[in-house]
Amino acid sequence: xxxxxxxxxxxxxxxxxxxxxxxxxxxEVICGKRAGDxxxxxxxxxxxIGDRVIIAxxxxxxxxxxxVNVPIDAAVVGIIDDECQLxx
Amino acid sequence: xxxxxxxxxxxxxxxxxxxxxxxxxxxEVICGKRAGDxxxxxxxxxxxIGDRVIIAxxxxxxxxxxxVNVPIDAAVVGIIDDECQLxx
Amino acid sequence: xxxxxxxxxxxxxxxxxxxxxxxxxxxEVICGKRAGDxxxxxxxxxxxIGDRVIIAxxxxxxxxxxxVNVPIDAAVVGIIDDECQLxx
Amino acid sequence: xxxxxxxxxxxxxxxxxxxxxxxxxxxEVICGKRAGDxxxxxxxxxxxIGDRVIIAxxxxxxxxxxxVNVPIDAAVVGIIDDECQLxx
Amino acid sequence: xxxxxxxxxxxxxxxxxxxxxxxxxxxEVICGKRAGDxxxxxxxxxxxIGDRVIIAxxxxxxxxxxxVNVPIDAAVVGIIDDECQLxx
Numbered sequence: 001x002x003x004x005x006x007x008x009x010x011x012x013x014x015x016x017x018x019x020x021x022x023x024x025x026x027x028e029v030i031c032g033k034r035a036g037d038x039x040x041x042x043x044x045x046x047x048x049i050g051d052r053v054i055i056a057x058x059x060x061x062x063x064x065x066x067x068v069n070v071p072i073d074a075a076v077v078g079i080i081d082d083e084c085q086l087x088x
Numbered sequence: 089x090x091x092x093x094x095x096x097x098x099x100x101x102x103x104x105x106x107x108x109x110x111x112x113x114x115x116e117v118i119c120g121k122r123a124g125d126x127x128x129x130x131x132x133x134x135x136x137i138g139d140r141v142i143i144a145x146x147x148x149x150x151x152x153x154x155x156v157n158v159p160i161d162a163a164v165v166g167i168i169d170d171e172c173q174l175x176x
Numbered sequence: 177x178x179x180x181x182x183x184x185x186x187x188x189x190x191x192x193x194x195x196x197x198x199x200x201x202x203x204e205v206i207c208g209k210r211a212g213d214x215x216x217x218x219x220x221x222x223x224x225i226g227d228r229v230i231i232a233x234x235x236x237x238x239x240x241x242x243x244v245n246v247p248i249d250a251a252v253v254g255i256i257d258d259e260c261q262l263x264x
Numbered sequence: 265x266x267x268x269x270x271x272x273x274x275x276x277x278x279x280x281x282x283x284x285x286x287x288x289x290x291x292e293v294i295c296g297k298r299a300g301d302x303x304x305x306x307x308x309x310x311x312x313i314g315d316r317v318i319i320a321x322x323x324x325x326x327x328x329x330x331x332v333n334v335p336i337d338a339a340v341v342g343i344i345d346d347e348c349q350l351x352x
Numbered sequence: 353x354x355x356x357x358x359x360x361x362x363x364x365x366x367x368x369x370x371x372x373x374x375x376x377x378x379x380e381v382i383c384g385k386r387a388g389d390x391x392x393x394x395x396x397x398x399x400x401i402g403d404r405v406i407i408a409x410x411x412x413x414x415x416x417x418x419x420v421n422v423p424i425d426a427a428v429v430g431i432i433d434d435e436c437q438l439x440x
Contacts, residue, residue: 097236341371
């Protein structure tokens with residue numbers, strides 16, 4: 001998984017029907033060599049803009065959503081506690 | 089998923105039979121560290137050249153197409169709304 | 177998928193039995209940030225050295241070969257038409 | 265797999281229920297071009313901060329945990345012996 | 353798949369039980385942009401240090417081992433013939 005900060009929502013009116021009702025957000029990777037990378041992630045645990053989160057990719061993202069047929073490859077799996085310090 | 093701009097169609101007369109009738113396009117990643125990366129993507133939601141799209145990769149792409157046996161690893165899953173601002 | 181140019185054959189006499197008879201080639205990615213990356217790919221559509229091809233990776237490669245148990249992770253899925261112009 | 269050093273624990277009180285009780289740690293890749301990359305990994309073999317470990321990603325991580333439905337994509341699969349020298 | 357040179361063995365006494373008896377080695381990618389990258393790979397075809405090999409990743413590695421439940425994501429699938437010239 002990677003650590004990232006949620007920077008915004010992203011809206012797509014025309015999309016896969018299976019994505020209807022699924023919140024998509026823009027996340028910016030915040031640690032290590034990939035810092036600054038932007039990923040579109042699904043969120044079902046009510047994370048908000050500015051939250052630092054753990055993101056899982058690939059099949060793990062579909063397990064997070066609980067439906068392996070939804071066409072996503074990245075999802076928030078946890079919100080990092082405020083007091084948790086991350087390396088740069 | 090990643091955000092990308094569709095830059096062109098791509099044509100392959102000789103290909104896997106299972107790709108017959110499937111529209112393939114060239115997409116350029118537009119945000120974050122991967123900006124400028126070129127990906128070949130399948131599209132079934134009638135996206136056009138110039139559209140900004142969300143692309144899912146790996147097994148998610150096959151879920152998007154609705155046939156897990158088609159040999160693709162990237163697909164358009166949504167067209168980003170015009171008013172949506174993306175980070176650079 | 178990525179666009180690549182087939183640059184050579186690659187030979188491995190000692191290999192997985194399930195790879196017997198499967199043509200393996202060296203491909204060089206030709207567009208975007210990954211240009212210059214070298215991938216070993218399986219080919220079952222009679223592509224040749226010098227051909228520009230579309231390469232699928234991961235499970236998609238095994239779908240292309242038609243046997244999900246063959247231990248490959250990249251395969252040619254189409255030969256790009258000569259008149260097709262690619263970005264740099 | 266990649267070689268990495270465990271640098272810290274990471275805490276997420278709000279997370280997928282299926283992650284409850286699973287220890288998550290921050291790992292820094294220590295060899296080759298990816299050195300310095302930070303990954304969030306699951307650990308079930310009691311590795312500790314400072315340990316050099318082998319990390320498997322993707323579906324392999326879920327096999328390590330023994331539950332393919334847990335939404336993780338990286339896990340410690342072994343602790344590298346102290347006397348083992350690694351390249352830089 | 354990628355081309356790599358096996359540079360050393362790697363030992364992990366504490367590891368997943370399912371890895372017992374499986375030879376793990378350090379491989380250095382030798383062609384293209386990823387040259388210099390270090391990967392930990394499983395080997396069941398008796399490759400040795402110094403051998404140039406083809407490495408498959410992800411689910412392909414588990415197919416190579418013949419047990420999709422072993423938590424590995426990279427394996428040697430072939431030893432490149434000595435007379436085979438590789439690009440730099």
